[in-house]
Amino acid sequence: MADLTYRQLRRAVTDLGKDVTRASEAIRGRAQQIHEEAEDTGRVAELIRAMGVDTATTAETTELSKIMAGMSQAANAYAAAANTTARQAVAAHEQAVASHDGINEAYNRAPVDVSDLKPAWLQQQ
DSSP states (O other): OOOOOHHHHHHHHHHHHHHHHHHHHHHHHHHHHHHHHHHHHHHHHHHHHHTTOOHHHHHHHHHHHHHHHHHHHHHHHHHHHHHHHHHHHHHHHHHHHHHHHHHHHHHHHOSSOOTTOOGGGGSOO
């Protein structure tokens, strides 16, 4: 397993939060597009019904509109879950900063080389 520094971990958690936030915004945009298309499909179903198109076709078009609306709702729920994940990543970052920044700062300012220091020596007894 590769050695992971505190800074690398902190950067990875920050990047994850940003990536998940961007992805959830993109998902919300797609969900909005699907929702608008579902509404358009519903209007088309009404228009073709008014034009006297056979009931099977209008029923299928109406059903498609309902399925698309359901997809939009599912995509919005997925985006909400992604937002929760992003908030958790930010919280993990903040907790890491609160609990480890002092240790990291002391390590970086140590007047002696502590790169070979065994972690077991730092454990409380």
